Amino acid sequence: MSNKKTFFEPIIHNNPITIQILGICSALAVTTQLKPSLVMGIAVTVIIALSNLVISLIRSFIPKKIRIIVEMTIIATMVILVDLILRAYLFDVSKQLSVFVGLIITNCIVLGRLEGFALINKPIPSILDGFGNGIGYSLILVAVGATREIFGAGTLLGYSVIPQSLYNVGYVNNGLMVLAPGAFFLLGLIVWLQRSITGHYEEE
Amino acid sequence: MRHNNLYTFIFITIVTIICAGLLSSAAYLLKEKQQTNVEVDMKKNILKAVKLLENGKMSQQEILDSYNNNIESYVVNNLGIIIELPEGISVADIDPEKEDTKPEKERLYPIYVKRTGAEISAYCVPIIGKGLWSTMYGYLALEPDLNTILGITFYKQGETPGLGSEVESEGFQNKFIGKEIWDKDNNLVSINILKLEPASDSPSIKHEIAGISGATKTGEGVMNLLLKDLLKYENYFRKIRMRNVQEEVVTDVE
Numbered sequence: 001m002s003n004k005k006t007f008f009e010p011i012i013h014n015n016p017i018t019i020q021i022l023g024i025c026s027a028l029a030v031t032t033q034l035k036p037s038l039v040m041g042i043a044v045t046v047i048i049a050l051s052n053l054v055i056s057l058i059r060s061f062i063p064k065k066i067r068i069i070v071e072m073t074i075i076a077t078m079v080i081l082v083d084l085i086l087r088a089y090l091f092d093v094s095k096q097l098s099v100f101v102g103l104i105i106t107n108c109i110v111l112g113r114l115e116g117f118a119l120i121n122k123p124i125p126s127i128l129d130g131f132g133n134g135i136g137y138s139l140i141l142v143a144v145g146a147t148r149e150i151f152g153a154g155t156l157l158g159y160s161v162i163p164q165s166l167y168n169v170g171y172v173n174n175g176l177m178v179l180a181p182g183a184f185f186l187l188g189l190i191v192w193l194q195r196s197i198t199g200h201y202e203e204e
Numbered sequence: 205m206r207h208n209n210l211y212t213f214i215f216i217t218i219v220t221i222i223c224a225g226l227l228s229s230a231a232y233l234l235k236e237k238q239q240t241n242v243e244v245d246m247k248k249n250i251l252k253a254v255k256l257l258e259n260g261k262m263s264q265q266e267i268l269d270s271y272n273n274n275i276e277s278y279v280v281n282n283l284g285i286i287i288e289l290p291e292g293i294s295v296a297d298i299d300p301e302k303e304d305t306k307p308e309k310e311r312l313y314p315i316y317v318k319r320t321g322a323e324i325s326a327y328c329v330p331i332i333g334k335g336l337w338s339t340m341y342g343y344l345a346l347e348p349d350l351n352t353i354l355g356i357t358f359y360k361q362g363e364t365p366g367l368g369s370e371v372e373s374e375g376f377q378n379k380f381i382g383k384e385i386w387d388k389d390n391n392l393v394s395i396n397i398l399k400l401e402p403a404s405d406s407p408s409i410k411h412e413i414a415g416i417s418g419a420t421k422t423g424e425g426v427m428n429l430l431l432k433d434l435l436k437y438e439n440y441f442r443k444i445r446m447r448n449v450q451e452e453v454v455t456d457v458e
Contacts, residue, residue, distance in 0.1 A: 032367065063207040063215055070219055077223040081230055088234040091241040095360065178367060178418050 006125045010132040017140040017187070018194045022108040027141055028183040030100055034157050037145025038138075040100050045134025047078045048110050049127050054078075055118040056126035062119070071114045072105075079105050109137055144186050152177030240264070246296070247271040249359040253345035254318040254326040275328075276319060279312040284439030287312060300330050300433075301339075313436050316343075326354050329437055333429020336421040338362030340371060340429065346385070349448065350441045353395070356380045368422030379413040385434060386445075387411065392438050394431040397423040 016022045026044075030036045051074050055062075062070050083101050086094035104110065113133050118126040149155055151174045154162040162171065176182045194200075207215070244264045251257040256270055277295035279287050289295065295314045303311045318326040328345040342358035358371045370376050380395065387393045393411050399420065402412035415423030434441075 032364075061215060063212040065207075066212055066216055069216065073219055073223055077227060080227055084227075084230050084234050084238075087241065088237040091238075091245065175417065 003125055003128055007128040007132040010129065011136040011139065013198055013200075015136040015140065015194065016109045016112070016133050017137055018191045019200055020109075020112070021191075022112055023137055024187070026100070026103045026107055027137075027144060027187060028180050029103065031141055031145040031148055031183055032152065032178050033149045034142065034145040036100065037141040040104075041134070041138025041141045043082060043100070044104055044107060044109070044137055045131060047075070047082060047104055048113055048134045049130030050078050051075050051110060052113055052118040052126040052130035053123055055114045056121060056123045059119050067119065068111075068115075071111060075110050075114070076105050109133055140187075140190060143190065144183055147186055148177045148182060152182065243296070244268065245359060247275075249343050249357045250275060250316050250328055253328050253343040253355040253357045254316075255345070255355055256318065274318050274320075275316050277314060277316045279314050280437070280440045281313070282308055282311055282436065282439065284437075284441075284443050300332055311436075313440075315437070315440070318345075324348055329433065331356075331429055331433045333425060333432060335361060335363045335371070335425035336368055336419070337364065340422075340425065342371075344430065344433070350445050351384050351386045353380045353383045353385065363422045364419065367416065368419040370416045370419065371422060371426060376416055383413060384410045392431075392434055392441075394434050395427065397427045 010016060014020065017024065017027055023044075026040065030040045051071075054074050055071060058070075079101055083094065113130060117129045121129070146156060149157075150161055154160060154167075154173050162173075174182070176185075244267050248257060248262070248267050251267065251270055251274075254275075256274055257267075262270070279289060279295055279298060281287050289298075289312075295316075298312055298314050300314065303313065314330060316328040317324050318328070325348060326345050327348070327350060328343050331340075331342045331344050333340060338361050340358050340361040340363070342356060342360075344356050345354040346352065347354050356377050358377070361369060361371060363369045363371065383395055385392060385394050387408075393408075396408070396412045397415040398412055399415060401414040402409045406412060
């Protein structure tokens with residue numbers, strides 16, 4: 001598989017969320033607003049890319065029996081490292097991220113890419129695969145986060161986007177959007193939309 | 205490639221040692237910077253509660269300078285008596301959460317006051333308590349009458365993102381400004397958080413604000429922690445309020 005394909009495949013045709021249905025838990029939890037969705041997307045992208053690189057570099061030395069333990073150790077190290085750096089240099093962002101860090105360690109996409117790609121591929125394609133999957137994940141998060149914030153709270157990144165005149169004629173924010181089921185519906189719609197465009201079918 | 209048990213053991217040991225080494229050195233190297241951040245963040249939030257952080261954009265140095273120039277701190281006990289701290293311990297070292305585990309008589313409660321010239325222009329106390337998922341940390345600032353709320357901040361919480369986490373938002377915090385914590389019979393009633401906007405003809409509208417929709421439990425938490433923490437200072441506040449009243453009477457006579 002060419003490097004270009006490795007990078008672009010997970011963004012559209014093999015998106016981790018809409019096709020592989022991985023990382024749903026965090027996609028539901030952090031997407032009430034755009035900002036945490038963005039921050040989460042960036043953090044996950046960096047962590048997948050770095051863990052992929054490390055695992056790919058040591059792939060021929062890892063004993064098969066304990067590979068999951070090794071992978072989890074690497075992921076946890078990366079997550080804590082990212083958290084420490086954020087707390088020292090981007091304190092405000094880290095305050096917002098704090099509760100989500102645990103979610104990154106348990107994010108199925110990270111472990112999934114290590115198992116499915118980095119263990120059997122060279123470092124450069126592994127980094128690309130990591131970035132591709134991270135960006136694919138971030139795109140969906142940002143789409144869901146933006147939609148939920150606009151319709152749930154009438155704001156985007158904290159700024160009002162729905163004009164007051166609309167509220168005056170009786171428009172109300174959709175309370176469903178700020179709750180988890182709202183994210184479920186949106187994700188379902190995105191999965192449906194994407195699969196009807198790309199023609200993807202689950203194997204029987 | 206098959207590996208024997210010894211190889212497996214050595215491999216995982218090396219991986220663990222490298223990871224642990226990496227993390228502990230990162231934690232060690234970044235510790236000072238993180239502690240400064242936490243300290244600045246605490247001071248920034250006190251400044252924010254007493255409205256000294258108007259534009260919200262101040263460098264770390266400006267925050268520290270403004271804090272040193274305007275804020276004084278001391279501790280009181282549950283009877284409302286100001287306590288001298290032993291040497292080497294500053295008010296910032298008093299952890300309100302740890303104080304709560306001590307016997308009531310030994311507890312120390314920090315107070316931050318803003319001075320404008322010789323006059324005290326605001327009192328600020330830490331507020332800490334449980335919300336739905338997490339412990340929320342903040343500061344409450346009162347006007348010199350120790351009744352009207354000047355400002356409130358929450359700077360650390362792990363409530364539901366987008367719902368309970370809105371306690372950190374300006375919109376919610378601004379609702380507290382101008383509300384009163386004592387009723388007309390001089391009882392400490394704190395603030396009630398309702399599900400809806402308080403009716404404009406409600407007799408207790410001075411003590412009521414609307415909560416955050418979708419975060420009723422977080423609102424209840426805020427309500428409980430405010431009352432709990434204000435009661436700690438009740439005796440001290442009563443004393444000062446009494447003194448204020450007497451001074452007013454004296455000035456009237458003159």
